[in-house]
Structures are given as C-alpha cells and as structure tokens.
Amino acid sequence: MAQTVPAGLVGWTTTLTGTAPTALLTPTSGAVLAVCGDVVVKVHPAGTDAASLAARLRVAAAPALEGVLAAPLRADVVPVPAAALDGTPDGSTTGLLATLWPRLDVLDTDVADPPWAAAARTLARLHRTAAPAGAGLTGHGAPARLHRALARVARLGTDQRAVTVLRAGRSTER
Known part of the structure; x- marks a missing residue:
C-alpha cells in the first residue's frame, strides 16, 4: 500500500540508529518500517x-521468551518528534510512537516447503510460557484485526482463494 514517508522521518531514524535507512516499508497496518x-x-x-505497546514490549523482552519472540533493542516506546514529520523544531511530539528491533531474516511468502514443524514447536513454546x-497486557484485539483483514480480502474480488478465506474467516467471527 502506497504511503508517503516524510523526509524528516529518514533523518530522525538515522539520528536514532546511527545508520541511514536502506529501505522504507509501509505494510498494510499503517506502520512505517525503516x-x-x-x-x-x-x-x-x-x-x-x-x-x-509498552506492555507488549515488556513481554517480547522477557528472558523466558528468548528464541520465541523477537526481543526489542529498546524496552521503551520512543515518541516520534514533530520535527521528524513536519520540520517543527519546537521539541513537541506527534503522538506517533516508535520501537526499535533487530533486523531478522524472514520467510519468503512463496517458499515451496515452509518449515511447519519448527513453526509448530515455536508456537507450542509460546503457548506454554506464562x-x-x-x-x-490488555486485550489482544484479534477480533478487530480479523475483521480488518477480511475487509481487505473482500476488496480483492471473487477469486476462489479470496472466497475460501472469507468463508473460513466469517465462520471464525461467530
């Protein structure tokens, strides 16, 4: 999804990390990843x-979940300064929040043979860990996320895969 990324945000992330961004990603969630x-x-x-968000960071940083969840590089939420978005140098913040994470390799979406067994072991460990x-922690928000995801799939049209996902998702919503 196309999203305009302010030039000031590039400068701010460079100051924050010491390295200029080599990629800016805008996933469908509305976040910006530098x-x-x-x-x-x-x-x-x-x-x-x-x-x-701070509660989720504390959980992700918990030693008991090392190797299950990616641990943030900072355990605190970083307020995004207004200057990063509109050049306002007054020290005010935008209300936007940032978090810092290690860059990790992720699985390609079109991988021929996904590592299902390893994923299942990781998921089982996550569910065994208090x-x-x-x-x-507050509510997980899964019903709202499912509803938003199904709305995005519905906009894809009548492709049989989309129809199958919508049918399964709607049965889960009940």
Whole structure:
C-alpha cells in the first residue's frame, strides 16, 4: 500500500540508529518500517495505545521468551518528534510512537516447503510460557484485526482463494 514517508522521518531514524535507512516499508497496518543496517525502526500507526505497546514490549523482552519472540533493542516506546514529520523544531511530539528491533531474516511468502514443524514447536513454546508477572497486557484485539483483514480480502474480488478465506474467516467471527 502506497504511503508517503516524510523526509524528516529518514533523518530522525538515522539520528536514532546511527545508520541511514536502506529501505522504507509501509505494510498494510499503517506502520512505517525503516531498515537501518541491523536495526528496524517501526513507527506505529496513529492511535496506537502507548501503555498497551509498552506492555507488549515488556513481554517480547522477557528472558523466558528468548528464541520465541523477537526481543526489542529498546524496552521503551520512543515518541516520534514533530520535527521528524513536519520540520517543527519546537521539541513537541506527534503522538506517533516508535520501537526499535533487530533486523531478522524472514520467510519468503512463496517458499515451496515452509518449515511447519519448527513453526509448530515455536508456537507450542509460546503457548506454554506464562506472560511475565505484572506485564499489564490488555486485550489482544484479534477480533478487530480479523475483521480488518477480511475487509481487505473482500476488496480483492471473487477469486476462489479470496472466497475460501472469507468463508473460513466469517465462520471464525461467530
């Protein structure tokens, strides 16, 4: 999905990480990902709840989940300064939040033989591990995310794969 990335954001991520971004990605979530060497700066979509995001960062950084979840490089949420978006040098923030992550290799979407067994082991370990005490996790938001994903699939048209996904998704929504 096309999204305009302000030039100031490139400068800010360079200052934050010490490396200029080599790629700017805009996934359908509305986030912006700046790949800066071995660091990925994720600027979360407008309206992201800071307390919920901070709780998720604490969980991702928990030692018990090492090797299951990617651990953030910083355990705190970074406010995006207004100057990064509109050049306002007054020290104010935009309300947008950023997090810093290690750059990791990801699986291609068209891989012929996905590592299902390894993925299942990782998922099982995740579900066996209790959330850290006092993590302050809020609701996971899965129903709303499912609804948004199904709306995106519905816009793809009547392709048989889309119809199958919509049928399965709608049965899950009940």
